[in-house]
Amino acid sequence: MGDMVMHSIETLRAKGLRVTEQRRAILEALANADSPKSAEETFSALPADSCDLVTAYRCLEQFEKAGVVERGVRENGTKVYCLGHGHGHHHHLTCRKCGSTERIDLCMGDELEKVAEGFGYTEVSHVMEVFGLCPSCT
Amino acid sequence: MGDMVMHSIETLRAKGLRVTEQRRAILEALANADSPKSAEETFSALPADSCDLVTAYRCLEQFEKAGVVERGVRENGTKVYCLGHGHGHHHHLTCRKCGSTERIDLCMGDELEKVAEGFGYTEVSHVMEVFGLCPSCT
DNA sequence: ATGAGTGCAAATAGTTTGCAAGCTG
DNA sequence: CAGCTTGCAAACTATTTGCACTCAT
Numbered sequence: 001m002g003d004m005v006m007h008s009i010e011t012l013r014a015k016g017l018r019v020t021e022q023r024r025a026i027l028e029a030l031a032n033a034d035s036p037k038s039a040e041e042t043f044s045a046l047p048a049d050s051c052d053l054v055t056a057y058r059c060l061e062q063f064e065k066a067g068v069v070e071r072g073v074r075e076n077g078t079k080v081y082c083l084g085h086g087h088g089h090h091h092h093l094t095c096r097k098c099g100s101t102e103r104i105d106l107c108m109g110d111e112l113e114k115v116a117e118g119f120g121y122t123e124v125s126h127v128m129e130v131f132g133l134c135p136s137c138t
Numbered sequence: 139m140g141d142m143v144m145h146s147i148e149t150l151r152a153k154g155l156r157v158t159e160q161r162r163a164i165l166e167a168l169a170n171a172d173s174p175k176s177a178e179e180t181f182s183a184l185p186a187d188s189c190d191l192v193t194a195y196r197c198l199e200q201f202e203k204a205g206v207v208e209r210g211v212r213e214n215g216t217k218v219y220c221l222g223h224g225h226g227h228h229h230h231l232t233c234r235k236c237g238s239t240e241r242i243d244l245c246m247g248d249e250l251e252k253v254a255e256g257f258g259y260t261e262v263s264h265v266m267e268v269f270g271l272c273p274s275c276t
Numbered sequence: 277a278t279g280a281g282t283g284c285a286a287a288t289a290g291t292t293t294g295c296a297a298g299c300t301g
Numbered sequence: 302c303a304g305c306t307t308g309c310a311a312a313c314t315a316t317t318t319g320c321a322c323t324c325a326t
Contacts, residue, residue, distance in 0.1 A: 013301095016305090017305080017306095018299085018300050018301070018304095018305055018306070019300080019301095020299075020300075020305095020306065020307080022306085022307075023306090038290085039290080039291075040289090040290075051307075051308085052307070052308050052309075053291095054291090054292085054293095054307080054308070054309080055306080055307055055308075057290090057291060057292075058292090058306080058307080059306090061292095062306095073211045073213075073215055073265070073267075075211075075263075075265060076217075077211050077215035077216060077217055077290085077315080077316090078215060078289090078290070078291095079214075079215055079290085079291085093253070093254050093257060093259060093262075095259070096261075102257045102259075104250070104253055106246065106249055106250065106253055108244065108246050111244055112242070112244065112268050115231070115242055115244055116231050116268060116270050119231060119240045119272070119273075120272065120273035120276075121231060121233070121240075121270035121271060121272055121273070122270055122271050122276050123234070123270050123271045124231075124268060124269070124270040125213075125268070125269050125270065126266060126267065126268040126269065127211070127213060127265075127266065127267050127269075128264060128265065128266040128267075129264065129265050129266075130250050130254060130262060130263070130264040131262070131263050131264065131265075132254050132259035132260060132261050132262040132263070133259060133260050133261050134257070134258065134259055135257075135258035135259070138258075138260050154280095155280080155281095156280055156281065156324085156325050156326070157325075157326095158280095158281065158282080158324080158325070160281085160282075161281090176315085177315080177316075178314095178315075189282075189283085190282070190283050190284075192282080192283070192284080192316090192317085192318095193281080193282055193283075195315090195316065195317075196281080196282085196317090197281090200281095215290080215291090215315085216314090216315065216316095217315085217316085
């Protein structure tokens with residue numbers, strides 16, 4: 001089990017959440033993923049019968065609240081998750097056709113926060129996804 | 139009827155799309171909106187019996203393909219549309235609680251495109267939404 | 277006239293909820 | 302042992318599709 005997963009588990013405990021086999025499996029799956037995954041995708045990446053799909057949805061939601069995963073949105077609106085700790089906040093470039101992704105470290109979170117504060121907004125967060133056609137799909 | 143709507147109608151014609159009463163109504167509704175609207179919201183903003191909800195979905199989709207509206211995604215994944223404000227690609231800051239929005243002109247489209255091209259990607263587009271708690275909801 | 281566009285009904289996809297039973301701390 | 306978690310079924314929301322009919326060009 002990677003550092004990522006162990007650290008996430010610590011965080012869960014620290015927040016009073018329980019650590020079950022299902023949650024471990026989901027964290028493992030996310031840790032092994034090279035791109036953000038939807039609940040369904042995370043679920044299919046799990047060893048057979050690890051848990052119910054509904055549980056995947058519920059855990060991912062909890063994980064997000066606990067801050068161990070970051071949530072994004074695909075071009076079509078599906079929510080996607082990826083383990084955040086250690087990776088830092090980042091974004092993804094996704095191929096519209098084949099779905100392959102690249103990590104993008106470019107982010108203007110700070111600027112956004114500044115602008116938002118200018119409007120008097122607090123607890124600012126943002127979601128950004130970049131899409132295109134990858135070399136092999138062009 | 140505003141310039142916005144007229145210009146959009148021109149564009150539709152130019153792309154070989156037909157101009158119906160329903161489409162005019164939808165364009166009007168978007169023109170009067172001060173923030174991006176979902177298909178359902180656009181539909182409810184229409185004068186009674188302007189058209190079917192399904193038609194709203196279909197038109198918005200066509201409008202996006204034709205380039206007369208820009209599409210975004212809410213934090214929860216619902217798709218939203220707005221008339222390209224005088225062409226300026228821009229983003230929105232949305233209050234998580236009351237839904238009010240502010241326009242944000244900050245955008246790093248160019249940088250993104252450059253990065254994406256570095257990966258060999260073409261036809262790059264991006265979606266970004268910023269969320270927070272507005273002054274009155276804090 | 278002819279094919280794009282529309283309405284209505286019904287199907288999907290993604291996600292959420294209710295409730296009884298199971299397991300963690 | 303209390304109550305967070307899970308599984309299963311069912312409900313829901315947002316969106317899409319099939320088909321016959323209508324209307325813009």
